[in-house]
Amino acid sequence: MDRAQLAEFLRIRRERLRPDDVGLPAGLRRRTPGLRREEVAGLATMSTDYYTRLEQGRGPRPSRPVLTGLARALRLSDDERAHLFRLAGEQPAPPTGPPTDVRTGVLRMLVRLDVPGLVLDAKYDVLAWNPLAAALITDFSALPPRERNLLRLRFLSGSRQEERFGERQTTEFAREAAADLRAATGRYPADPSIAALVTDLVEGSDEFARIWALHEVATQQSMCQTIHHPTVGRIDVVCEVLLIPERDQRVILYTAAPRSPSDRALRLLEVVGTQSLSQRVS
Numbered sequence: 001m002d003r004a005q006l007a008e009f010l011r012i013r014r015e016r017l018r019p020d021d022v023g024l025p026a027g028l029r030r031r032t033p034g035l036r037r038e039e040v041a042g043l044a045t046m047s048t049d050y051y052t053r054l055e056q057g058r059g060p061r062p063s064r065p066v067l068t069g070l071a072r073a074l075r076l077s078d079d080e081r082a083h084l085f086r087l088a089g090e091q092p093a094p095p096t097g098p099p100t101d102v103r104t105g106v107l108r109m110l111v112r113l114d115v116p117g118l119v120l121d122a123k124y125d126v127l128a129w130n131p132l133a134a135a136l137i138t139d140f141s142a143l144p145p146r147e148r149n150l151l152r153l154r155f156l157s158g159s160r161q162e163e164r165f166g167e168r169q170t171t172e173f174a175r176e177a178a179a180d181l182r183a184a185t186g187r188y189p190a191d192p193s194i195a196a197l198v199t200d201l202v203e204g205s206d207e208f209a210r211i212w213a214l215h216e217v218a219t220q221q222s223m224c225q226t227i228h229h230p231t232v233g234r235i236d237v238v239c240e241v242l243l244i245p246e247r248d249q250r251v252i253l254y255t256a257a258p259r260s261p262s263d264r265a266l267r268l269l270e271v272v273g274t275q276s277l278s279q280r281v282s
Contacts, residue, residue, distance in 0.1 A: 001089035007057035009087060013074045014040050014055070021075060043073035062088050078246070097191035098122035098184070099247045106244065106251065115266065116237075116254040122184040123194050124150040124177060127249065135269050136227065136235075136254060151177055151197065155205035169225055178211045179218040186217070187248070225254075231272055232265040 015034035024039060041051040046066060053059035062070070067088055071081040082092035098121045107128055110117045116133035118126055126148040129140050140148050147153075154174060181198065188194055201208040227235045235256065242251040256262035 001061045002087050003057040003059075006084075006087040007055050009084065010040075010051075010055045010070070010074070013076065013080070017075060022073070040070075040073050044069035064090055097188050097193060099249070100125070100127060101247075102128045102249065103244070103247070109251075113253070114270070115256075118252045120150065120250050120252060122187065122248045123181060123197055126150065132266070132270050133254070135272065136229065136266075149197070151181065151201060151208075155201050155208045174207065175211055175214075175216065176218065178208060179216040182212070182215065182217045183219055227254075229265070229269065232269045234262070235265045235269075236260075236262045237266075 014037070017035050019035065019039070022035070022039075022043060024035070037052050037055065038048040041048040044051065044066070046069060050059060054062060064085075067085055067090060070076075071084055074080075076084060085092040100121060102119050106119060110119070110128055110130045113130055113132075116136045117130050118133050118137075119128040121127055126140050134140055138153065147157075154170070154177065181194075185194055185198065198212070202212055203209075225237050225239055227237060229235055237254040237256050240253045240255060242253065244250065254266075256266055
């Protein structure tokens with residue numbers, strides 16, 4: 001435990017917050033910037049004396065529940081929370097679940113791309129997409145939010161995805177995605193949405209249950225794929241996976257060789273898709 005660094009970190013983070021950041025009235029007479037020590041203590045459900053001693057570098061080593069309360073009270077980011085735990089001599093607590101908010105810059109990039117693009121979280125929920133991705137894969141906006149998941153589409157939708165993506169590639173995706181989901185369960189052991197997804201897949205798909213029983217663990221990076229689109233025909237693409245580590249998200253881009261027949265098919269799909277589908281980045 002680094003008492004001096006922990007004390008300074010707590011003080012600086014306390015002074016950074018304003019009362020309205022945490023739902024407290026500002027009041028008329030504040031002699032110090034940020035929150036008062038008793039306000040932080042109250043938000044973290046601990047005594048003011050205990051918090052004061054921590055901030056003065058003379059308190060006992062805080063427990064994990066105390067650190068969790070402090071991280072919540074001080075509105076710490078995931079990186080700041082991990083730093084707080086390490087300063088106190090503890091390993092950071094695992095995050096409760098994968099983030100679902102997509103950075104504004106990533107959404108802007110999707111809009112401007114001339115290739116199909118998706119944003120996935122760690123459990124393969126489709127968080128955002130551009131019109132060309134919707135035209136290539138499916139109309140995500142027409143699906144309930146719970147069903148906007150590539151694993152649910154693959155194993156539970158009842159659609160014959162082999163007809164569009166090919167039997168070998170569909171089988172490869174199934175194994176790679178299941179291994180990826182297995183890795184996510186290790187990163188987010190307390191996330192109920194991941195547990196519910198695994199339960200639904202195991203109970204609803206014998207194929208997934210067989211794959212899941214293999215206990216394979218891996219992170220999908222990229223793959224080549226042939227898509228047989230019902231409107232524009234065959235499209236050979238490379239699926240590039242761009243990682244967003246701080247959000248545990250990935251951007252999936254479907255690219256084709258310039259001026260190739262597949263590139264021309266994507267350009268045609270761009271026209272057909274925007275005429276027949278009213279998609280937007282969500």
